Amino acid sequence: MKALWGRVSARPEFITLGLIVLLVLGVSLLEPRFFSPQNLVATIRTTTRLGIFALGVLLVLAAGGIDVSFTAIGVFALYTTTTLTLMFFPTAPFALMLIVSMTLGALMGLLNGFMVWRFAVPSLIVTIGTQYLFTGFLKTFVGTKHIMDIPAAMDSSGTASLLQFSTADGVRVTLPLLFLVLVVTAVLTHLLLTRTLMGRAVFAVGGSSAIAGRLGFSVRTVQLFVFGTAGLIAGLGGMVHGSLNRLANPSDLVGTELDVIAAVVLGGARVSGGSGTVIGALLGVVLVVLINNSLILIGVPSTWQKVVIGGVILVASGVFSKRSGA
Amino acid sequence: MNKKALLIGAGIIAVAAIGAVTYTSAQRKWTINTVVKITGIAWFNRMEQGVKEYAKSSGNNATQTGPAQADAAQQIRVLEDLIAKKPDALAVVPMDPATLEAVFAKAAARGIKIITHEADSQKNTLYDIEAFDNVAFGANLNKRLEKCMGGAGKWTVFVGSLGSKTHNQWADGGIANAAKNTKMQLVDAKQETADDADKAYEKAKEIIAKYPDIKGFQGSASTDVAGIGRAVEEAGLNDKVCVYGTSLPSIAGKYLETGAVDGIGFWDPKDAGIVMNKVAQMVLEGKKITNGMDLGIKGYNKVSVTKGAGAGMIIRGAAFVDVDKSNMKSYPF
Numbered sequence: 001m002k003a004l005w006g007r008v009s010a011r012p013e014f015i016t017l018g019l020i021v022l023l024v025l026g027v028s029l030l031e032p033r034f035f036s037p038q039n040l041v042a043t044i045r046t047t048t049r050l051g052i053f054a055l056g057v058l059l060v061l062a063a064g065g066i067d068v069s070f071t072a073i074g075v076f077a078l079y080t081t082t083t084l085t086l087m088f089f090p091t092a093p094f095a096l097m098l099i100v101s102m103t104l105g106a107l108m109g110l111l112n113g114f115m116v117w118r119f120a121v122p123s124l125i126v127t128i129g130t131q132y133l134f135t136g137f138l139k140t141f142v143g144t145k146h147i148m149d150i151p152a153a154m155d156s157s158g159t160a161s162l163l164q165f166s167t168a169d170g171v172r173v174t175l176p177l178l179f180l181v182l183v184v185t186a187v188l189t190h191l192l193l194t195r196t197l198m199g200r201a202v203f204a205v206g207g208s209s210a211i212a213g214r215l216g217f218s219v220r221t222v223q224l225f226v227f228g229t230a231g232l233i234a235g236l237g238g239m240v241h242g243s244l245n246r247l248a249n250p251s252d253l254v255g256t257e258l259d260v261i262a263a264v265v266l267g268g269a270r271v272s273g274g275s276g277t278v279i280g281a282l283l284g285v286v287l288v289v290l291i292n293n294s295l296i297l298i299g300v301p302s303t304w305q306k307v308v309i310g311g312v313i314l315v316a317s318g319v320f321s322k323r324s325g326a
Numbered sequence: 327m328n329k330k331a332l333l334i335g336a337g338i339i340a341v342a343a344i345g346a347v348t349y350t351s352a353q354r355k356w357t358i359n360t361v362v363k364i365t366g367i368a369w370f371n372r373m374e375q376g377v378k379e380y381a382k383s384s385g386n387n388a389t390q391t392g393p394a395q396a397d398a399a400q401q402i403r404v405l406e407d408l409i410a411k412k413p414d415a416l417a418v419v420p421m422d423p424a425t426l427e428a429v430f431a432k433a434a435a436r437g438i439k440i441i442t443h444e445a446d447s448q449k450n451t452l453y454d455i456e457a458f459d460n461v462a463f464g465a466n467l468n469k470r471l472e473k474c475m476g477g478a479g480k481w482t483v484f485v486g487s488l489g490s491k492t493h494n495q496w497a498d499g500g501i502a503n504a505a506k507n508t509k510m511q512l513v514d515a516k517q518e519t520a521d522d523a524d525k526a527y528e529k530a531k532e533i534i535a536k537y538p539d540i541k542g543f544q545g546s547a548s549t550d551v552a553g554i555g556r557a558v559e560e561a562g563l564n565d566k567v568c569v570y571g572t573s574l575p576s577i578a579g580k581y582l583e584t585g586a587v588d589g590i591g592f593w594d595p596k597d598a599g600i601v602m603n604k605v606a607q608m609v610l611e612g613k614k615i616t617n618g619m620d621l622g623i624k625g626y627n628k629v630s631v632t633k634g635a636g637a638g639m640i641i642r643g644a645a646f647v648d649v650d651k652s653n654m655k656s657y658p659f
Contacts, residue, residue: 042532146576148552148576172560172561244524245524246580249549251522292528293532302517
């Protein structure tokens with residue numbers, strides 16, 4: 001038993017997977033409809049939106065930092081890109097919009113990284129500050145209005161489907177094409193963390209930046225890299241969110257960052273840094289999405305939903321703390 | 327007293343009366359400044375149309391201004407500048423009623439009449455104008471939903487947050503209306519959407535998964551119907567499910583056109599702009615607005631007047647605008 005626990009501890013994503021299985025069994029006992037293909041597709045779709053952001057959060061957490069500004073970066077990149085596109089090039093291809101959005105995101109991320117490194121302030125404080133800064137700047141100088149008439153390429157990419165079928169009830173179910181964006185980003189992030197020198201540097205700095213420095217890793221480069229890349233991923237996530245939502249709303253996303261951070265931590269990344277895997281982070285997201293998306297199905301009244309979500313996260317984190325204590 | 331004296335006396339009174347009448351109708355032009363939360367957005371551009379229309383028809387000097395950003399401190403600065411110029415009246419849509427109390431008190435002390443809109447908690451106002459009673463508005467939305475659903479079936483209502491007073495009043499108004507019809511079956515009421523279209527979309531999908539025979543949705547946040555509409559459209563249920571809610575054509579238009587959203591409700595800021603200025607003029611002329619009065623604008627033909635948070639009164643109209651695919655083009659905001 002102890003040996004098994006030891007092996008599971010080394011691969012914390014197994015715990016996340018176990019929790020998912022328990023949750024799925026529990027919910028499907030209460031409501032058999034949970035096992036419908038449409039619910040599976042809905043879960044994958046929501047995972048797409050949160051999962052992209054989670055990959056950026058994972059990078060920062062692995063390097064021992066924390067970023068709460070990524071939602072502000074995402075919505076800033078989305079809204080500014082949409083506004084610019086409508087103003088100068090309404091027929092722009094989607095790929096160009098993604099590049100603009102990711103560039104904006106990377107620049108904002110680099111600003112985070114620069115301040116964390118230059119002023120040696122805890123990244124939590126820096127990113128709380130920049131979250132306000134980015135949102136305030138967006139609403140003051142770019143706009144406050146919902147943009148419903150998004151560029152055509154955004155709309156068509158958001159509605160394009162990878163898979164479509166109808167259920168027995170005559171409900172049409174669509175898996176969005178943009179799910180592939182998550183797949184590609186996840187694979188690239190995984191390769192980055194496991195197969196490159198930079199990946200090793202990220203974990204080294206996250207484990208102990210002093211030791212990493214002595215080993216010859218440049219702490220400055222790592223910090224600029226992780227925050228810049230997290231910003232880039234947030235810019236990508238923002239654009240995907242807007243396209244799937246078919247709406248650019250400057251008030252979106254900000255306020256949901258803790259859901260994503262919780263998901264990544266539930267996937268086995270330590271808040272103190274130095275650990276975490278892509279598969280774990282994605283499983284963590286699936287866990288949080290499943291909790292969020294099954295409450296109506298099992299009939300939890302809306303006033304109780306937050307209580308249940310909080311409770312499940314607490315229980316799950318209890319399981320993880322047992323691991324780190326062992 | 328002889329007849330002649332009586333005649334002269336009557337003559338004098340008549341002349342004086344005519345003089346008084348001509349004096350009132352040819353009185354000096356009033357200066358009324360309308361101050362909105364933020365300039366340049368569609369909603370308040372629409373209100374400005376109303377202010378301009380009022381200026382033209384009344385001959386008064388009525389203009390609209392406001393801060394360039396939605397910021398309570400900047401609105402105070404705009405108000406301070408205007409108070410220094412001493413207009414006859416200020417018609418204000420407060421960004422945050424509480425922060426404006428002091429500046430309103432100062433204006434009132436200088437003899438400027440204060441009228442507000444969308445600020446039923448404002449103390450230092452003479453009249454606060456509300457477009458409608460929230461419960462009645464919610465009931466009206468639900469009546470339209472009920473009609474679309476053929477008066478029977480499962481329906482639900484979303485709110486932006488359980489803590490939002492207006493959203494809950496709209497939802498409760500709808501629930502109370504549906505409760506009168508036993509064939510209307512409310513399921514999983516008041517799901518929170520955080521004013522986020524995507525949350526509304528996800529919750530709507532979950533509702534559709536749980537109740538494949540769902541017939542109606544009522545939204546509260548302006549983004550609710552956009553999210554619900556997208557879920558309904560994606561599921562291919564445009565003709566089977568009715569969607570109504572508070573929103574604006576600029577937000578729900580796309581889905582009104584495809585039929586995923588069947589109708590929306592709101593109030594017209596243009597009419598609110600006219601009414602604020604009219605009420606300001608009546609106050610300046612020393613008139614009182616009383617319960618049941620007709621202010622001469624559609625939706626404000628029989629206003630209810632109740633006591634407000636301070637010494638002033640709250641004027642409530644029944645100015646909900648029902649919009650669907652057929653008339654959405656008349657409301658470009």
